[in-house]
Amino acid sequence: MIELRNVSKLFGQTRAVDAISLSVQTGELCVLIGTSGCGKSTTLRMINRLIAHSAGSIRIDGRDIEQIDPQQLRRGIGYAIQNTGLFPHWTVARNIAVVPRLLGWPAARIRRRVEELLHLLDLAPAEFAAKYPSQLSGGQAQRVGVARALAGDPDILLMDEPFGALDPITRESLQNELLRIQAQLRKTIVFVTHDMDEALKLANRIVVMDKGRIVQQDSPQALLAKPANAFVENLLGGQERGLKQAGLLRVATLMQVLTTAAAPLAGPRIKATDNLRQALSLMLWHRCSSLPVVDEQGRQVGVLRLDALLDRPR
Amino acid sequence: MSRRALLRSDAWQPLLWLALLLTAALGLGELDGLFRLLEPDSRTVIYGRAAFIDLLGSHLLLVALAACVSSLVGVGAAIMVTRRWGEDFLPLVSQVASIGQTIPPVAVLALAVPALGFGNGPTLFALILYGLLPILRNSLAGLRSIDPAVLEAARGMGMAPLQVLCQVELPLALNVILAGIRTSLTINIATAAIGSTIGASTLGDPVISGLVTGNTAFILQGAILIGLLAVAVDSLFEQLQRRAPGTGQAK
Ligand SMILES: Nc1ncnc2c1ncn2[C@@H]1O[C@H](COP(=O)(O)OP(=O)(O)O)[C@@H](O)[C@H]1O
Ligand SMILES: [Mg+2]
Numbered sequence: 001m002i003e004l005r006n007v008s009k010l011f012g013q014t015r016a017v018d019a020i021s022l023s024v025q026t027g028e029l030c031v032l033i034g035t036s037g038c039g040k041s042t043t044l045r046m047i048n049r050l051i052a053h054s055a056g057s058i059r060i061d062g063r064d065i066e067q068i069d070p071q072q073l074r075r076g077i078g079y080a081i082q083n084t085g086l087f088p089h090w091t092v093a094r095n096i097a098v099v100p101r102l103l104g105w106p107a108a109r110i111r112r113r114v115e116e117l118l119h120l121l122d123l124a125p126a127e128f129a130a131k132y133p134s135q136l137s138g139g140q141a142q143r144v145g146v147a148r149a150l151a152g153d154p155d156i157l158l159m160d161e162p163f164g165a166l167d168p169i170t171r172e173s174l175q176n177e178l179l180r181i182q183a184q185l186r187k188t189i190v191f192v193t194h195d196m197d198e199a200l201k202l203a204n205r206i207v208v209m210d211k212g213r214i215v216q217q218d219s220p221q222a223l224l225a226k227p228a229n230a231f232v233e234n235l236l237g238g239q240e241r242g243l244k245q246a247g248l249l250r251v252a253t254l255m256q257v258l259t260t261a262a263a264p265l266a267g268p269r270i271k272a273t274d275n276l277r278q279a280l281s282l283m284l285w286h287r288c289s290s291l292p293v294v295d296e297q298g299r300q301v302g303v304l305r306l307d308a309l310l311d312r313p314r
Numbered sequence: 315m316s317r318r319a320l321l322r323s324d325a326w327q328p329l330l331w332l333a334l335l336l337t338a339a340l341g342l343g344e345l346d347g348l349f350r351l352l353e354p355d356s357r358t359v360i361y362g363r364a365a366f367i368d369l370l371g372s373h374l375l376l377v378a379l380a381a382c383v384s385s386l387v388g389v390g391a392a393i394m395v396t397r398r399w400g401e402d403f404l405p406l407v408s409q410v411a412s413i414g415q416t417i418p419p420v421a422v423l424a425l426a427v428p429a430l431g432f433g434n435g436p437t438l439f440a441l442i443l444y445g446l447l448p449i450l451r452n453s454l455a456g457l458r459s460i461d462p463a464v465l466e467a468a469r470g471m472g473m474a475p476l477q478v479l480c481q482v483e484l485p486l487a488l489n490v491i492l493a494g495i496r497t498s499l500t501i502n503i504a505t506a507a508i509g510s511t512i513g514a515s516t517l518g519d520p521v522i523s524g525l526v527t528g529n530t531a532f533i534l535q536g537a538i539l540i541g542l543l544a545v546a547v548d549s550l551f552e553q554l555q556r557r558a559p560g561t562g563q564a565k
Contacts, residue, residue: 050470075472085467089485089559098471132560148471 001026002047002156002188007056009042009212016042018212019056024205026155027186031199033235034209040192043209044158047190048077060156075102078149078157078187082164084141086133092118092144093129099152117147120181139170146178150185157189163198175201196235200224200244208232220248246309247277254309255293255302269294272301279304328553331546338542339366342535349531359531361520370539373516376434376509377502380441385495387442388449393479396457411451419444419505427512437509437516444505445498452494456487489558496551503544507536517543 002024009017017039024030032040045051047058049070058065065073078099086095093114100110118125121143133141142162149157163171175198182189193199199206200220207217208231216228224245227233237244252272269292270279282291283306293302343366349359394400395407423440430436460483468478484491507518517539524532 048470050466071472071474073472074470079467079470081463081467081470083461083463085461085463085465085470087464087468087482088461089482098473102472102477 001059001061002190003057003059004043004047005057005059007043007046007053007058009039009046009051010054015212017046017053020209020212020214021056022207022214022217024188024190026188028204029182029189029191029202030205030207031203032190032192032207032209033194033196033199034215035235036194038209039212040194040209041160044160044190044192047156047158048074048079050074071102075099075152076154076156078152078154080142080145080149080157080159080162082161084133084145086141086144086148088133090132091129092123092131092133092136093125095133095144096148096151098148099154103152113151113153117150120150121147122177123147137170138166139174142166142170142174143177146174146181150181150187155188157187159189159191161192161194164193164195171198178202196237197244197247200248208235221245224248243277243280246280247275249276250274251276251279251293251304252302254312255304256308257302258300267292269300270304271296276309280309325553328546328550331542331549335370335539335542335546336367338539339370342366342538349535352534353529353531356529356531359529361523361532361535363523364515364519366517366520366535366539369515369517369519370543372434372514373503373506373518373540373543376438376441376506376514376516377499380438380445380502380506381495381499383442384445384449384498388446388494388498389453389491391450392453392457396454396483397475407450408454411447411454419501420508423505423508423512432513434509434514436512437506437514440509441502441505445502448497448501449491449494452497453487453491456490456494457483459490460486485559489555492551492555492558496548496555499547499551500544503540503547507540 002022004020004022006019006021007017008015008019020039020043022030022043032043034040042051046053047060047065049065060068060073087098096114096117097110100113105113114129115125118128123140123143128136128140128144133144136144142165145162146159149159163174166174179202191202200223203220205217206220206223208215208223208228210231216223216232218226223232224236224241227236233241250272251270251274254276255272268282268286268288270282272293272295279291283289289306291304292300293304295301343360346360353359391407395404419440422444423437426436426440426443430439464482464486465478468482473481506514506516507521510516510518510522517536519536520532521536521540524530524534524536
C-alpha cells in the first residue's frame with residue numbers, strides 16, 4: 001500500500017504538487033490524470049524518491065520512504081516511462097536484466113527470468129533477446145520497457161504515460177496486455193496518463209489532478225456518474241460522456257438471457273463480452289433496435305434491446 | 315575471428331602502419347643513395363645527430379604522456395561538471411574548452427617558454443594544455459548528448475551514481491570521447507615536432523635542422539616519420555572507436 005499524506009513539492013517558487021493526500025491499496029491500479037504540467041509525473045517520482053518531496057509524508061506498506069535507502073527503494077519498485085529510456089548500448093535481454101543484476105541474482109535465475117518476461121510480454125525470446133533497442137518498433141520497445149519494470153518482481157509499479165507515444169492500435173493492444181498481466185500478477189500500480197479513455201479502461205480508481213491538487217478521486221463509474229466540477233466534466237469529454245460510460249459496461253450485464261440454446265445465426269450480432277458502446281454502434285449502423293448476443297463459440301446466449309440501454313437506472 | 319573476417323575487418327591496418335613506421339625509423343638511415351639524388355651537393359644526406367628510432371621514441375613518449383594527462387584531466391573535468399554538485403562550473407569549463415580551441419598551438423608553445431624555459435618540460439606542458447581542449451570538449455558533448463530518459467531510467471531502476479556513470483554514461487559517450495582523444499593526438503603529434511624549436515628532442519629535429527641548413531633530405535626524413543606516426547595512431551583509434559559500445563545499428 002502506498003500512502004501520501006499532505007505531500008507537497010516546490011520547485012523554487014512553483015508549487016508543482018500542493019498538499020495531496022492519496023492512498024493506493026495493494027493490488028489496485030490507480031490512474032493519475034490531468035492536463036500537462038499539473039504535477040502527475042512529479043507525484044510519481046516522489047514515490048520512488050527520484051524527486052524529494054518538500055512537505056508531508058509518503059509511506060509504503062507503513063514505512064516512511066525517507067527511512068529507506070533510495071537505491072534499495074527503487075530496486076523494489078518497477079518504473080516505466082514514456083520514452084522507454086531503454087539503454088541503447090545493451091540488448092533487450094540485458095536491458096530487462098538490469099534490476100535482477102542490481103539485486104545480485106545468480107546468472108541462471110536472471111536468464112530464466114528474462115525468458116519468462118519476454119514470453120509474458122509476447123516477445124519471442126529467440127527473435128528479440130539479442131536485439132538492440134534501435135531495432136525495435138515503438139510498441140516492442142515499450143513492451144521491453146514494461147518487462148524491465150517487472151523484472152525484479154516488484155510489488156509496486158510506477159508507469160509514467162508508458163503508452164503515450166504509441167499509435168492508437170498499438171496503444172490499445174498494450175493496454176489489453178497490461179490488464180491481462182495485472183489480472184495475473186495483482187501488482188500495486190500507479191499509472192499516469194492524460195488520456196481519459198485510457199484511464200477509464202485501465203483504472204480501478206481515477207485520481208484527477210489540476211494545478212498540483214487532487215480534484216476528485218473515484219472509480220471510473222462513479223467519476224462518470226458524478227463529476228465533481230466543470231473541469232472533470234470537460235476532461236470526461238462533455239457530450240461523449242454517455243458513450244464513455246457505455247464503454248465501461250459489458251453487454252452481458254443488460255442482455256435478456258435465452259433459456260433454450262439456439263442455432264448459430266447469420267447477420268449482425270454481438271459478443272457477451274463486448275461493451276455497450278460497441279453494441280450501440282452496431283445498432284446505429286444496422287438500424288436495428290435489438291441484437292442477438294453470442295458467446296465465444298458463436299452460439300446465441302441472449303438478446304440485447306435498445307430499450308434496456310435507455311431504461312438503465314442512473 | 316576467422317582469417318577471412320580479419321582481412322575484411324581492416325583490423326590489421328594499424329599494425330601495417332606501425333610496421334611501416336618502424337621500418338622507416340630503422341631503415342631510412344640506410345637509404346643514403348636515394349637521398350643523395352635529392353641533395354647531390356650536401357656533405358651528409360642522412361640526419362645524424364640522433365638515431366631516428368630514438369627520436370621516434372622520445373616523440374612518442376612526449377605525446378603519450380601528454381595524452382594520458384590530458385585524457386585524465388579532460389574526461390575528469392567533464393564528468394565533474396555534468397554531476398549535480400559540479401554543474402556550477404559547467405559554463406566556465408565549456409567556455410574554456412571553446413576559447414582554447416581558437417588559440418594556435420605555436421602560441422601555446424611560445425607562451426610556455428618564458429614560464430618553463432627550454433627543453434622537454436615546456437613542450438610537455440604545452441602538449442598537455444593544448445591536447446586537453448578537444449578531449450574536454452568531446453567528453454562534455456558525449457556526456458551531455460545522452461537521452462535524459464535513459465539517465466532517468468538508470469536512476470529509476472536503482473543504479474547508484476557510480477553505476478550510472480560507469481555502466482551507462484561512459485559507455486554511451488565513449489565513442490565521442492575517443493574521437494576527442496584522437497583529435498588531440500593528431501594535433502599533438504604535429505605540435506610536438508614544433509617542440510624541437512624550443513629544445514625538445516622529437517622527430518621535428520631533422521625538419522628544423524634541415525630548414526636551418528637548407529637540407530631538403532633532412533626535412534623529408536623528419537616529415538616521413540611524423541606523417542607515418544600520425545597515420546598509425548589515427549588508424550589505431552579508428553579501430554578502437556569501432557569497438558566502442560554500439561547501438562546495434564549497422565556502422
Ligand atoms: N525539475 C524541475 N524543476 C523545476 N520545475 C519543474 C521540474 N519538474 C517539473 N517542474 C514543474 O512542475 C510542474 C509539474 O510538472 P510535472 O509533474 O512534470 O507535470 P505533468 O507530469 O503533470 O505534466 C510543471 O509546472 C513543471 O514545469
Ligand atoms: Mg509528465
